[in-house]
Amino acid sequence: MMCQLFPYAEQVTRWLEPEQQRAWRAYVRMQGELNAHLSRQMSVDSEISMTDFAVLVQLTDTPDERVRVLELARFLHWEKSRISHHVARMEKRGLVRRENCRSDGRGSFVVLTDLGRSAIEAAAPAHAETVRALVFDQLSDAEVKALEEISEKIFTRLTTGECAAVIARCDADDPMEVVSEEGGCPEA
Amino acid sequence: MMCQLFPYAEQVTRWLEPEQQRAWRAYVRMQGELNAHLSRQMSVDSEISMTDFAVLVQLTDTPDERVRVLELARFLHWEKSRISHHVARMEKRGLVRRENCRSDGRGSFVVLTDLGRSAIEAAAPAHAETVRALVFDQLSDAEVKALEEISEKIFTRLTTGECAAVIARCDADDPMEVVSEEGGCPEA
DNA sequence: TGAACCTGGATGATGTGTCAACTATTCCCG
DNA sequence: CGGGAATAGTTGACACATCATCCAGGTTCA
Numbered sequence: 068m069m070c071q072l073f074p075y076a077e078q079v080t081r082w083l084e085p086e087q088q089r090a091w092r093a094y095v096r097m098q099g100e101l102n103a104h105l106s107r108q109m110s111v112d113s114e115i116s117m118t119d120f121a122v123l124v125q126l127t128d129t130p131d132e133r134v135r136v137l138e139l140a141r142f143l144h145w146e147k148s149r150i151s152h153h154v155a156r157m158e159k160r161g162l163v164r165r166e167n168c169r170s171d172g173r174g175s176f177v178v179l180t181d182l183g184r185s186a187i188e189a190a191a192p193a194h195a196e197t198v199r200a201l202v203f204d205q206l207s208d209a210e211v212k213a214l215e216e217i218s219e220k221i222f223t224r225l226t227t228g229e230c231a232a233v234i235a236r237c238d239a240d241d242p243m244e245v246v247s248e249e250g251g252c253p254e255a
Numbered sequence: 256m257m258c259q260l261f262p263y264a265e266q267v268t269r270w271l272e273p274e275q276q277r278a279w280r281a282y283v284r285m286q287g288e289l290n291a292h293l294s295r296q297m298s299v300d301s302e303i304s305m306t307d308f309a310v311l312v313q314l315t316d317t318p319d320e321r322v323r324v325l326e327l328a329r330f331l332h333w334e335k336s337r338i339s340h341h342v343a344r345m346e347k348r349g350l351v352r353r354e355n356c357r358s359d360g361r362g363s364f365v366v367l368t369d370l371g372r373s374a375i376e377a378a379a380p381a382h383a384e385t386v387r388a389l390v391f392d393q394l395s396d397a398e399v400k401a402l403e404e405i406s407e408k409i410f411t412r413l414t415t416g417e418c419a420a421v422i423a424r425c426d427a428d429d430p431m432e433v434v435s436e437e438g439g440c441p442e443a
Numbered sequence: 444t445g446a447a448c449c450t451g452g453a454t455g456a457t458g459t460g461t462c463a464a465c466t467a468t469t470c471c472c473g
Numbered sequence: 474c475g476g477g478a479a480t481a482g483t484t485g486a487c488a489c490a491t492c493a494t495c496c497a498g499g500t501t502c503a
Contacts, residue, residue, distance in 0.1 A: 082383055083383065086396070086403070090400070090406070096332075097410040098286055098406075099332065100413045101409060137451060144284075144288060144291075146490085148454085148492080151452060152490080153490090155454095156488075156489085172451095173496095174452080199271060201409065201412055202279070202409055203279075205408040205411075211278045216398070217402055218285035220394065222281065225285070225289060306459080324481070325480085335483090338482090340460075359469075359481080360467075360468050361467060361481040362468090362480090362482075363481080
């Protein structure tokens with residue numbers, strides 16, 4: 068039970084401090100459980116999944132409720148084929164529909180349907196309640212602030228420097244010549 | 256871009272405070288990106304995935320490197336069919352093997368193979384480096400402590416009370432008569 | 444104009460997670 | 474002992490994510 072995730076302390080490599088290791092294990096468990104719980108809640112008391120929800124949010128967030136496929140990919144940090152497949156499934160269920168772009172023959176829009184709008188409007192309140200109950204009702208104001216700062220710092224690290232090059236895959240097709248000396252991101 | 260995740264502020268339901276909303280959006284983005292990054296790193300510079308890794312850790316953590324399937328499920332908070340499928344795939348790749356339990360004819364053990372051991376030993380150092388570089392190098396000692404406490408509080412909420420009943424699915428087969436008045440977990 | 448290249452997007456194969464059955468064994472209790 | 478319930482685990486169908494590949498429509502430039 069001790070040293071659960073990484074039994075290789077100080078044998079193999081510079082490892083985490085005990086406090087870091089405790090924090091990491093706590094975070095990993097929490098995050099896994101929270102994701103599972105939010106997904107389950109969403110699909111139990113509404114007809115859509117968390118990923119459907121994310122897509123629908125982007126659409127409702129846009130004035131004319133239509134977004135280009137790749138733009139969606141960039142907002143969500145998904146890769147384009149994921150969007151493509153997912154939109155296809157959502158289209159089959161009537162949540163969105165596709166329309167081709169007149170000004171660019173290659174492009175197409177994803178457009179919110181009435182069914183899609185009512186689906187997200189039905190799902191949102193319960194989701195909000197859940198997040199509040201599971202997360203914010205447990206935390207002090209200071210902790211909320213800390214959570215934001217911690218998240219922001221890590222996110223910044225993930226989206227700058229060499230890490231950004233990998234993430235940029237969703238903008239470009241080719242591996243784009245990442246100059247990584249064996250190991251890529253970690254050793255900055 | 257504002258109000259990205261939940262555009263239904265104060266229209267529909269008691270919603271999150273602005274600071275909570277900012278924190279939530281930051282957390283969600285960070286967590287998604289971090290997961291993606293850790294998975295990619297693991298599968299790029301080793302032959303196993305994060306989930307393989309999790310299973311192998313449990314095995315190496317056990318004295319005789321063999322664990323019962325359901326015990327594995329409980330440790331990892333996975334459901335049993337997920338374990339079953341995943342172990343089947345790992346067995347196909349030679350990372351583990353199955354052995355039937357002599358004392359209980361129904362049961363079976365998952366046993367670490369030499370290949371499995373060398374796979375995790377090869378993967379662990381780079382993973383450790385990555386976690387340190389992406390997460391802990393960004394955080395002060397106070398933030399590490401805060402991260403642990405925040406995670407612990409949320410995790411506790413997730414695994415006690417009515418929420419626990421849902422999670423307990425991995426211990427029992429039946430839906431176990433969860434007494435939830437329309438909505439389940441959130442409204443405590 | 445047309446050849447090389449780039450971009451937006453779709454598609455198919457494969458690996459993974461979830462749900463709902465299902466089988467086989469063991470346990471409980473008369 | 475015998476029969477029902479619980480337990481351990483598997484299986485199949487389906488939704489989803491990723492990767493590599495493909496293709497049609499644009500762009501650049503000679």
